[in-house]
Amino acid sequence: MRAIVLDYEHRSLLKRDVPVPAPLGDGEVLFRIEEVGVCGTDRELASFRFGYPPAGRSFLVLGHEAVGTVLETGRGVRSLQPGDLVVPMIRRGCRPPCSCCARSRADLCTTGNYRERGIFGVDGYFIEMAVDSEEDLVRVPPALAAIAVLAEPLSVVEKAMASAFRYRQEPPSTALVLGAGPIGLLATLALLGRGLTVLVHSLEPADHPRARLVEQAGARYVPELGGVRADLVLEATGSPQAAFAAIGCLGPLGVCGLLGAAVGTGQVSFRDLVVGNRVVFGSVNASPESFQSAVEQLARFDRTVVDKLIHRAPFEHFAASIAGPPSETAKVVHVIH
Amino acid sequence: MRAIVLDYEHRSLLKRDVPVPAPLGDGEVLFRIEEVGVCGTDRELASFRFGYPPAGRSFLVLGHEAVGTVLETGRGVRSLQPGDLVVPMIRRGCRPPCSCCARSRADLCTTGNYRERGIFGVDGYFIEMAVDSEEDLVRVPPALAAIAVLAEPLSVVEKAMASAFRYRQEPPSTALVLGAGPIGLLATLALLGRGLTVLVHSLEPADHPRARLVEQAGARYVPELGGVRADLVLEATGSPQAAFAAIGCLGPLGVCGLLGAAVGTGQVSFRDLVVGNRVVFGSVNASPESFQSAVEQLARFDRTVVDKLIHRAPFEHFAASIAGPPSETAKVVHVIH
Numbered sequence: 001m002r003a004i005v006l007d008y009e010h011r012s013l014l015k016r017d018v019p020v021p022a023p024l025g026d027g028e029v030l031f032r033i034e035e036v037g038v039c040g041t042d043r044e045l046a047s048f049r050f051g052y053p054p055a056g057r058s059f060l061v062l063g064h065e066a067v068g069t070v071l072e073t074g075r076g077v078r079s080l081q082p083g084d085l086v087v088p089m090i091r092r093g094c095r096p097p098c099s100c101c102a103r104s105r106a107d108l109c110t111t112g113n114y115r116e117r118g119i120f121g122v123d124g125y126f127i128e129m130a131v132d133s134e135e136d137l138v139r140v141p142p143a144l145a146a147i148a149v150l151a152e153p154l155s156v157v158e159k160a161m162a163s164a165f166r167y168r169q170e171p172p173s174t175a176l177v178l179g180a181g182p183i184g185l186l187a188t189l190a191l192l193g194r195g196l197t198v199l200v201h202s203l204e205p206a207d208h209p210r211a212r213l214v215e216q217a218g219a220r221y222v223p224e225l226g227g228v229r230a231d232l233v234l235e236a237t238g239s240p241q242a243a244f245a246a247i248g249c250l251g252p253l254g255v256c257g258l259l260g261a262a263v264g265t266g267q268v269s270f271r272d273l274v275v276g277n278r279v280v281f282g283s284v285n286a287s288p289e290s291f292q293s294a295v296e297q298l299a300r301f302d303r304t305v306v307d308k309l310i311h312r313a314p315f316e317h318f319a320a321s322i323a324g325p326p327s328e329t330a331k332v333v334h335v336i337h
Numbered sequence: 338m339r340a341i342v343l344d345y346e347h348r349s350l351l352k353r354d355v356p357v358p359a360p361l362g363d364g365e366v367l368f369r370i371e372e373v374g375v376c377g378t379d380r381e382l383a384s385f386r387f388g389y390p391p392a393g394r395s396f397l398v399l400g401h402e403a404v405g406t407v408l409e410t411g412r413g414v415r416s417l418q419p420g421d422l423v424v425p426m427i428r429r430g431c432r433p434p435c436s437c438c439a440r441s442r443a444d445l446c447t448t449g450n451y452r453e454r455g456i457f458g459v460d461g462y463f464i465e466m467a468v469d470s471e472e473d474l475v476r477v478p479p480a481l482a483a484i485a486v487l488a489e490p491l492s493v494v495e496k497a498m499a500s501a502f503r504y505r506q507e508p509p510s511t512a513l514v515l516g517a518g519p520i521g522l523l524a525t526l527a528l529l530g531r532g533l534t535v536l537v538h539s540l541e542p543a544d545h546p547r548a549r550l551v552e553q554a555g556a557r558y559v560p561e562l563g564g565v566r567a568d569l570v571l572e573a574t575g576s577p578q579a580a581f582a583a584i585g586c587l588g589p590l591g592v593c594g595l596l597g598a599a600v601g602t603g604q605v606s607f608r609d610l611v612v613g614n615r616v617v618f619g620s621v622n623a624s625p626e627s628f629q630s631a632v633e634q635l636a637r638f639d640r641t642v643v644d645k646l647i648h649r650a651p652f653e654h655f656a657a658s659i660a661g662p663p664s665e666t667a668k669v670v671h672v673i674h
Contacts, residue, residue: 108589253445281617
């Protein structure tokens with residue numbers, strides 16, 4: 001069957017024929033991939049900055065934002081049946097499991113020996129069919145079929161949001177999102193859905209389609225950060241300078257969630273953090289609860305907005321979306337079936 | 338009666354005669370100050386970098402780490418009686434109260450219009466007698482009389498520690514304390530008391546009395562931070578470079594509490610914060626619960642260690658302890674009565 005892979009021997013991105021899955025083991029589920037989304041991680045993987053193939057193999061099947069339909073279930077599978085729509089979770093716990101992985105919180109793995117489908121040592125979902133254990137699949141209502149591919153990126157937002165609300169000492173009323181890419185836009189929708197006043201700042205001009213989508217969703221697009229203070233700030237840019245700016249925009253008791261920034265040098269007012277009881281935290285991946293929460297949020301989102309986050313492309317156009325520049329207006333989602 | 342005051346008109350620290358307190362109002366308590374401790378804040382106040390006197394007055398009575406004995410109680414006071422040992426809390430809520438101040442969490446005040454005894458707009462306790470409302474006083478068992486003056490600085494540590502344990506996603510087992518001043522040493526004792534393995538790093542050489550006190554308490558003094566990773570890190574130095582270093586010493590799921598650092602420029606690996614689900618937070622002042630917790634901790638501390646934190650000095654030696662260099666080995670506590 002067809003798959004899009006990274007070939008680590010020749011450092012190339014290519015389509016490849018791979019064997020169909022072996023017969024199912026106990027507790028396993030075979031599912032047909034319907035759609036797979038592309039994100040910045042895929043583009044970084046394709047530049048071979050990180051990621052690695054399964055042991056003993058020189059290639060990795062890409063793709064970690066997927067939605068599929070169950071085709072067949074192995075012995076002992078109780079919660080899923082053929083025809084069910086499912087979204088796979090990405091991270092697989094370390095072996096032997098650390099205390100976090102042992103309690104199904106591989107997203108908090110403390111050994112660093114976790115694997116991630118489509119990223120670290122396990123094949124992803126830019127392929128026709130895949131097999132996962134029942135507990136790594138999240139069932140999605142059929143009504144969400146057209147947007148369920150957003151559940152994985154939204155789960156990352158939902159985990160960060162759960163932490164932000166837990167760390168915050170008073171109910172928040174204002175939020176600032178830095179970045180208007182798919183993660184920033186999903187965060188904007190999730191924050192609006194929680195009743196917050198949301199500002200979004202990004203580098204795009206105010207008449208850019210992303211800025212217009214922000215406004216259509218009900219948030220305010222702010223081209224300048226001067227004087228902006230918010231109860232919650234979410235950094236969804238990948239830029240360390242944005243992370244420093246995010247910390248500087250925290251109001252009293254403010255909580256700043258970092259989702260993608262790397263390493264940078266800048267000024268931090270630790271005094272403000274201290275005097276204002278402020279919190280800065282990083283968040284990666286997502287818990288099973290965050291995936292459930294993402295599915296619930298998707299069902300509440302304004303479809304006239306969220307549908308615009310998705311730009312569908314054929315299977316074969318993988319090179320343009322993965323090796324090319326990021327989409328100007330939306331998340332590229334490849335239709336597999 | 339005698340008081341040590343900051344004169345804002347002449348920018349000087351001096352002893353001054355001030356009126357005895359007026360008759361008590363409902364709910365008020367008159368207490369005799371037994372001892373008052375001196376800290377870095379007092380030294381900063383004495384350099385007139387911040388702080389201000391009560392409205393309409395040009396001087397402020399210094400002192401915010403105090404222990405006293407109740408002399409008289411006003412109408413309606415239920416929980417205290419003459420002879421009780423008390424420690425006053427420092428911050429007084431904003432008026433009209435923000436939602437935090439309204440629920441007795443002036444330490445989380447979001448308006449910034451709080452006042453603090455001995456610091457911002459209300460007289461402190463380097464004086465013979467004082468009056469406070471019943472709810473601003475914490476009763477202390479007589480057995481703790483000799484160390485109760487440490488309750489206020491310890492309450493700051495206890496608040497930070499409660500936050501750190503709340504933010505941490507797994508039970509912590511190792512802690513790193515940066516700074517071996519009184520706050521650092523109290524944090525060390527509080528962390529050891531919670532069963533953690535504690536490392537302490539400071540600028541003093543390993544044969545310094547503070548380093549020896551750290552080792553006597555059961556922690557390990559580490560002259561170098563290279564390779565040190567801890568579940569909890571507490572910055573108790575006031576130095577922004579130490580704060581950047583503190584963040585760099587966090588293990589996976591690590592939580593870093595900042596207690597005193599100011600503003601600085603340095604490198605931050607936001608990627609490490611993200612990938613390791615790490616948390617950095619600032620903490621100031623203390624809640625009523627943290628004062629209670631401080632009193633409970635004091636009762637458990639090893640007296641052969643904690644007694645060494647205190648160096649007693651006469652009332653009249655105020656200039657040496659406040660305007661002079663910080664004590665080399667201990668917290669200076671002035672005996673008032």
